[in-house]
Amino acid sequence: MKFRRSERLVDMTNFLLEHPGQLVSLTFFSERYSSAKSSISEDLSIIKETFETRGIGSLHTVPGAAGGVRYVVGIPREEAFSFIDEMCGIIASPERLLPGGYLYMTDILGQPQIVNKVGRIIAAAFSEKKVDVIMTMATKGIPLAYAVANYLNVPVVIVRRDNKVTEGSTVSINYVSGSSKRIQTMVLSKRSLAEGSNVLIVDDFMKAGGTINGMVSLLEEFNASVAGISVLVESERSEERLVDNYLSLITLSGVDEKDKKINVSRGNYFFKTSLK
Numbered sequence: 001m002k003f004r005r006s007e008r009l010v011d012m013t014n015f016l017l018e019h020p021g022q023l024v025s026l027t028f029f030s031e032r033y034s035s036a037k038s039s040i041s042e043d044l045s046i047i048k049e050t051f052e053t054r055g056i057g058s059l060h061t062v063p064g065a066a067g068g069v070r071y072v073v074g075i076p077r078e079e080a081f082s083f084i085d086e087m088c089g090i091i092a093s094p095e096r097l098l099p100g101g102y103l104y105m106t107d108i109l110g111q112p113q114i115v116n117k118v119g120r121i122i123a124a125a126f127s128e129k130k131v132d133v134i135m136t137m138a139t140k141g142i143p144l145a146y147a148v149a150n151y152l153n154v155p156v157v158i159v160r161r162d163n164k165v166t167e168g169s170t171v172s173i174n175y176v177s178g179s180s181k182r183i184q185t186m187v188l189s190k191r192s193l194a195e196g197s198n199v200l201i202v203d204d205f206m207k208a209g210g211t212i213n214g215m216v217s218l219l220e221e222f223n224a225s226v227a228g229i230s231v232l233v234e235s236e237r238s239e240e241r242l243v244d245n246y247l248s249l250i251t252l253s254g255v256d257e258k259d260k261k262i263n264v265s266r267g268n269y270f271f272k273t274s275l276k
Contacts (some may be wrong), residue, residue, distance in 0.1 A: 119147025
């Protein structure tokens with residue numbers, strides 16, 4: 001079946017957006033649309049220009065017989081700013097305040113549109129890095145981890161606090177919680193993470209960073225590397241931060257439990273990324 005250019009552009013765009021990070025050969029598109037490679041190249045140039053102009057991302061071209069094009073996710077700086085500011089307003093609602101200065105965020109993490117946008121923002125920051133897998137701690141970080149993984153087209157591994165029969169043999173370590181100073185345990189299935197993987201750690205909330213620091217230690221047992229660390233919300237009040245190099249979208253700078261006031265602001269994301 002012969003496709004018109006307008007039809008090819010729509011279908012190619014949809015295909016690339018659904019397969020981020022995947023190298024797609026010109027031969028694949030040429031056979032898919034029964035079109036010459038020269039026509040496919042022209043189509044890809046149009047898509048590339050549109051993606052980069054609109055801040056959707058970019059197309060990376062790999063030359064050679066085994067080459068092709070790869071979609072790399074992106075997001076305009078203004079769009080990310082606007083979304084994070086909107087999120088700050090939502091999180092600052094007094095009804096979210098929990099004892100101990102924690103925030104109720106379950107409803108936020110249950111909204112696909114919010115979670116997907118957070119995933120895109122985080123993924124855009126690490127789209128140029130080598131990431132083989134996303135790691136998170138059960139349970140609240142799981143939606144965010146899958147959202148990021150979707151945009152980077154990589155699998156997710158979930159660290160748990162206890163053994164599950166369905167996990168098979170596991171690796172477990174003890175770590176010290178940064179906030180409570182209690183010794184806790186985290187477990188990861190041996191089959192879930194390949195040795196030498198580059199791992200992006202994603203979580204919903206970080207107080208002192210004890211849990212994330214524990215995940216970093218767990219990666220050492222797999223001879224894996226930390227490709228990056230990102231959290232949705234970090235607490236600024238922590239006196240002893242156990243994690244230094246990380247990205248945060250939102251900073252919780254102060255909580256007044258008596259007056260039910262929550263002070264939040266933009267995190268360090270825009271100071272450590274180069275979004276346009």
